[in-house]
Amino acid sequence: MSDNLRYCLQFRGGPITLAEYMSEVLTNPQAGYYINRDVFGTDGDFTTSPEISQLFGEMIGVWCLTVWQQLGSPSKMRLVELGPGRGTLMADLLRGTAPFKPFISGLDVHLVEVSKFLRLQQWDKLHCRGLPTATSSTAEGHQTGTAMPSGVQVHWHRSLDEVPDDLPTVYIAHEFLDALPVHQFQKTERGWCERLIDIASDDSPLHFRLVLSPRPTPASKLLVDRRLGALPFDQKAAMKGLEVSPQAMSTAGDLAKRVATHGGAALLIDYGRNRPYPTSLQAIREHQFCGLLEQPGKADLSAHVDFAAIRQGVGESQAAATCHGLISQRQLLQSLGIEARLQALLKTADTEEADMLQTGYLRLVGGHASATASVQGDGRQKGQQQDAQPVQEGMGLTYQAMAITSEDAPVPVAF
Secondary structure: OHHHHHHHHHHHOOOEEHHHHHHHHHHOOOOOOOOOOOOEOOOOOEOOHHHHOHHHHHHHHHHHHHHHHHOOOOOOEEEEEEOOOOOHHHHHHHHHHOOOHHHHHOEEEEEEOOOHHHHHHHHHHOOEEOOOOHHHEOOOOOEEEEEOOOOOEEEEEOOHHHOOOOOOEEEEEEOOHHHOOOEEEEEEOOEEEEEEEEEOOOOOOOOEEEEEOOOOOHHHHHHHHHHHOOOOHHHHHHOOEEEEOHHHHHHHHHHHHHHHHHOEEEEEEEEEEOOOOOOOOEEEEOOEEEOOOOOOOOOEEEOOEEHHHHHHHHHHOOOOEEEEEEEEHHHHHHHOOHHHHHHHHHOOOOHHHHHHHHHHHHHHHOOOHHHOOOEOOOOOEOOOOOOOOOOOOOOOOOEEEEEEEEOOOOOOOOO
């Protein structure tokens, strides 16, 4: 990966943006972080909510079922997950909603995944029938299979643009927005300059270094005024640094257009807050922090989500759509009945299973207000020193949820 980045910088003849660095490091087709290995769980670099407990995916299934009912229980509905990881959330969702035959029988599942390695894991997790080879893919590379025992058709795509848009659809984006590339800007006497990645000096222990652009860049001219213009005056005046993900804002706008046109809803769950960050981008490897530039391609890069910018992206799309929330993950899951589901499972659980269920439940809904927007769900604490140890903390208040629906749709359950 370092060689790829060095070639990119040499070809460019100068520094690249943090967004370009992040995109290359995470999704380079040959050496990208997500492309060729399992990064989730205790043996990976971080743990997500679906991997902690089946309760999470089951509750998201309940939410999808309520949206389907609010839509009038259509005979056909599409379910799309952006960045489905190992496929655990979708597997738990399909299993949990299987008793609702009218819902499951009309469901068509689409997974947006760039990693061939993770596609294979998702195929296995969903117990897809057939072989995930060229015979189960279209000419465009849209792999297709049948999840068992539900019989639901599952389709894979590299981007949201490839997913058909002709049915009522529920979109799920859990820990997807945090992995989208960000730009970082710093207010200086020369104006808003951009933080860039350049080749390090020969005596540096690292291959690359962070530098500040000598003058405003095209990205700073385009994005800073766009984002700051939507802020209250006092908040805007106080900003000395700014982190923006135009791709996250664009994705929100695309989702808004889709649900406004054909009905449905989008559920976005991530760690973040309802205002911008000066800087939040962090790297983690094997559940420990590392420097952004230390191990490109071998460490996770993620940034806190500015949900106010997501709302702005929906507004800028000019779609007849609206946002609901923010609400905490705790509020979302409790409103969907996670406590009742926990008690039902405990009735038939042995001692070890009961302990795992209760521990998982506490991690999903636990936490305290001071941890909000400072601790990532798997224990990664943002904003602390690079050599600090991750803090074990519940995800209930750190993670936030937002829903997008058409303007004339009922308010989604929990919001």
